[in-house]
Amino acid sequence: MSIPSLLGTEFLSKAQIEQVLKLSFLFKKCLKQNQAVPQTLAGKTVILLFFEPSTRTRSSFELAAKRLGGNTLVLTKEGSSAEKGETLVDTAKTVQAMQPDLLVLRHPSAGSPFHLDQILDIPIVNAGDGFHEHPTQALLDLMTIQEFKGKIEGLKVLIVGDIAHSRVARSNIYALKKMGAEVSVCGPPTLLPPKVEQMGVEVHYELEKAVKDKDVIMTLRIQFERLNPGQSPSRGEYSKFYGISESVLKTAKADVLIMHPGPVNRGVEISPEVADGSRSVILNQVGNGVIVRMAVLHLLTGNELLKGWL
Amino acid sequence: MNGELVIRKARIFDPSQNLDVVGDILIQKGKIEALGTQINVPLGKNIPEIDAQGWLATPGWIDIHTHLREPGQTHKENIRTGTEAAAAGGFTSIACMANTKPVNDSSFITTYIQQKVASESSINVYPIGAITKGLDGQELAEIGSMWEAGIVAISDDGKTVMNSYLMRKALDYSKRFNLAVVCHAEDTNLKGRGVMNEGFNSARFGLRGIPKASEEIIVARDILLTELTGARLHVAHVSTAGSVALIREAKRRGIQITAEVTPHHLTLTDEVVGTYDTNTKVAPPLREPQDVEAVTEALADGTIDALASDHAPHSVEDKEVEYDHAEFGMVGLETAFPLYYRVALQKGVSLKRIVSAMTHKPAEIIGIPKGTLKIGADADITIFDPDMKYRINKNDFRSKSKNTPFDGWDVQGKVRYTIVAGKIVYQEIPGGNR
Numbered sequence: 001m002s003i004p005s006l007l008g009t010e011f012l013s014k015a016q017i018e019q020v021l022k023l024s025f026l027f028k029k030c031l032k033q034n035q036a037v038p039q040t041l042a043g044k045t046v047i048l049l050f051f052e053p054s055t056r057t058r059s060s061f062e063l064a065a066k067r068l069g070g071n072t073l074v075l076t077k078e079g080s081s082a083e084k085g086e087t088l089v090d091t092a093k094t095v096q097a098m099q100p101d102l103l104v105l106r107h108p109s110a111g112s113p114f115h116l117d118q119i120l121d122i123p124i125v126n127a128g129d130g131f132h133e134h135p136t137q138a139l140l141d142l143m144t145i146q147e148f149k150g151k152i153e154g155l156k157v158l159i160v161g162d163i164a165h166s167r168v169a170r171s172n173i174y175a176l177k178k179m180g181a182e183v184s185v186c187g188p189p190t191l192l193p194p195k196v197e198q199m200g201v202e203v204h205y206e207l208e209k210a211v212k213d214k215d216v217i218m219t220l221r222i223q224f225e226r227l228n229p230g231q232s233p234s235r236g237e238y239s240k241f242y243g244i245s246e247s248v249l250k251t252a253k254a255d256v257l258i259m260h261p262g263p264v265n266r267g268v269e270i271s272p273e274v275a276d277g278s279r280s281v282i283l284n285q286v287g288n289g290v291i292v293r294m295a296v297l298h299l300l301t302g303n304e305l306l307k308g309w310l
Numbered sequence: 311m312n313g314e315l316v317i318r319k320a321r322i323f324d325p326s327q328n329l330d331v332v333g334d335i336l337i338q339k340g341k342i343e344a345l346g347t348q349i350n351v352p353l354g355k356n357i358p359e360i361d362a363q364g365w366l367a368t369p370g371w372i373d374i375h376t377h378l379r380e381p382g383q384t385h386k387e388n389i390r391t392g393t394e395a396a397a398a399g400g401f402t403s404i405a406c407m408a409n410t411k412p413v414n415d416s417s418f419i420t421t422y423i424q425q426k427v428a429s430e431s432s433i434n435v436y437p438i439g440a441i442t443k444g445l446d447g448q449e450l451a452e453i454g455s456m457w458e459a460g461i462v463a464i465s466d467d468g469k470t471v472m473n474s475y476l477m478r479k480a481l482d483y484s485k486r487f488n489l490a491v492v493c494h495a496e497d498t499n500l501k502g503r504g505v506m507n508e509g510f511n512s513a514r515f516g517l518r519g520i521p522k523a524s525e526e527i528i529v530a531r532d533i534l535l536t537e538l539t540g541a542r543l544h545v546a547h548v549s550t551a552g553s554v555a556l557i558r559e560a561k562r563r564g565i566q567i568t569a570e571v572t573p574h575h576l577t578l579t580d581e582v583v584g585t586y587d588t589n590t591k592v593a594p595p596l597r598e599p600q601d602v603e604a605v606t607e608a609l610a611d612g613t614i615d616a617l618a619s620d621h622a623p624h625s626v627e628d629k630e631v632e633y634d635h636a637e638f639g640m641v642g643l644e645t646a647f648p649l650y651y652r653v654a655l656q657k658g659v660s661l662k663r664i665v666s667a668m669t670h671k672p673a674e675i676i677g678i679p680k681g682t683l684k685i686g687a688d689a690d691i692t693i694f695d696p697d698m699k700y701r702i703n704k705n706d707f708r709s710k711s712k713n714t715p716f717d718g719w720d721v722q723g724k725v726r727y728t729i730v731a732g733k734i735v736y737q738e739i740p741g742g743n744r
Contacts (some may be wrong), residue, residue, distance in 0.1 A: 110631030111586030132516025
């Protein structure tokens with residue numbers, strides 16, 4: 001793989017995405033059949049630097065690294081460097097001094113992995129930077145779609161919710177479009193990014209119309225605590241207009257795939273019936289998350305074993 | 311001796327008197343004594359000479375928008391380093407904004423700055439006073455006392471006076487002193503926690519946007535209040551096509567309004583924010599290509615009167631942080647001219663317009679008797695080599711701060727001499743000054 005770091009799906013080629021997916025399915029098969037996976041990270045250290053609370057993504061990366069034989073070190077720092085009187089460069093140098101082989105970074109400010117990437121000479125995996133990107137989430141979503149639909153190209157995918165503040169939405173838009181899917185977004189106009197249509201997506205304000213003919217519906221976690229007053233009046237009203245419920249899905253395709261990056265606000269962006277229903281693949285996403293992260297870590301550490309496995 | 315100088319064979323370029331001739335300038339007692347060809351120096355005097363063949367001599371450049379950070383934030387800049395940077399950038403006069411710590415909202419601080427300038431600076435520095443006490447937007451500052459002490463304009467620059475009533479009163483009150491009211495146009499609520507221009511690129515980069523309307527609403531409001539009061543408004547750092555249209559229309563209606571544009575709003579778009587280099591974070595933010603085009607056109611046709619650097623030094627600690635948390639602003643005094651000159655060379659804005667916007671136009675805005683090479687005027691002169699090409703290196707800056715997005719740019723046009731009242735305050739030494 002020619003990329004030294006994984007900072008965003010905007011910077012990946014279709015071939016690179018295909019490579020990750022191919023390896024992910026191979027790993028999945030190995031694990032299912034109880035076959036050994038390559039110990040690419042044996043003797044290597046992965047630092048997981050998390051400036052934001054995260055259980056799911058962090059443990060997923062940790063498990064992925066351990067399955068590949070790596071050592072992991074979790075460093076959590078809440079709040080920004082600035083609040084601690086430390087610069088991002090100081091943070092980067094501290095990490096470098098520990099001599100890791102790879103850094104997984106979760107940070108509340110967009111672009112922070114880019115700053116670190118300019119200073120560090122090890123691969124960095126962006127595990128979410130502000131509202132910007134969360135590339136491994138998009139890759140695991142793609143894997144899940146591929147798994148259940150058998151393809152990505154030509155599918156109609158709808159992303160619903162707070163698109164403006166969603167790194168998951170951005171990473172998915174770039175990745176899905178590169179793989180040939182048709183992407184639409186739907187949310188309150190106050191929560192759509194400016195000029196989002198220029199990303200080549202269809203924009204909807206009305207959920208009932210938006211779900212029609214869709215093969216996949218991804219709904220996003222809405223974080224009311226992060227919103228400014230004026231972005232959404234109340235949970236109830238949000239749920240009324242943008243919550244995915246059985247009644248909304250009446251106009252959708254019968255085999256529509258329901259996805260959510262988690263954790264779910266039950267009864268807000270998605271009703272419990274839909275979240276736990278037969279069309280929901282939310283738990284499959286979690287399982288695939290570990291596998292996709294294994295593939296990413298494997299490819300980024302550029303081990304010699306790579307050739308034999310592809 | 312100081313104040314006596316002959317400049318030989320320069321291309322004397324002075325838009326204030328429509329002058330563009332090759333000749334000599336004789337300076338005596340700090341004033342322009344004579345302009346002409348092959349001027350003879352008075353008998354019995356041994357006056358130093360500058361051979362300026364191939365170079366342009368213009369009235370000393372004036373920058374009406376700088377932040378010198380003294381008092382209060384001298385780790386970023388102080389009056390000595392800021393004025394040295396100005397001299398190296400070819401500026402003989404600068405105006406410094408009021409957002410120091412404490413704020414320049416009283417004659418006491420104005421006098422403090424002037425005393426510091428008298429002992430630390432070799433160029434002219436004109437303080438701008440605050441509109442409101444502490445820049446809090448609540449009460450008018452003692453504008454009259456500051457005027458007596460020597461301020462040349464009033465501004466809460468860095469902040470917008472959001473209370474329209476108070477802004478109206480400031481405009482009214484300013485008429486007594488004939489001071490321009492300089493508006494920093496950003497609606498605080500619309501700006502919110504935005505860090506870059508709102509648009510497709512802010513969506514791409516995942517950063518909070520600042521809509522153009524946040525600037526245009528205040529420009530429109532202040533135009534209406536200026537019309538209401540009959541005062542004199544100067545719009546700082548115009549960044550959008552919409553603001554340009556409002557200013558053009560206001561001028562057409564005869565409202566007393568002037569405007570300035572910065573080097574960065576003439577040369578950069580919000581695309582560069584994609585590097586997440588915090589040196590691209592500035593208020594108002596870098597906009598889109600159509601805005602750059604509009605401000606360039608407005609500079610060319612005179613809708614925008616003046617060029618101003620908005621020199622805003624920040625330390626490494628303020629900038630080597632997350633984009634969201636970095637301070638707004640970039641240094642500009644030492645990169646302004648080659649960027650203006652680039653606009654002349656690449657965008658076809660006439661050299662006359664560029665030099666006007668750096669000399670007599672800003673002088674008129676702040677009401678100082680500068681910006682001309684007329685006989686008897688103060689001998690403030692900038693001499694530059696229009697052909698010299700070089701690469702911007704932030705480590706060469708005299709400014710204490712290096713927060714520039716222009717490091718490494720290849721530019722053309724270099725200051726050779728900066729002369730204040732006949733005294734050489736900066737000289738470019740071939741092979742580097744440091």
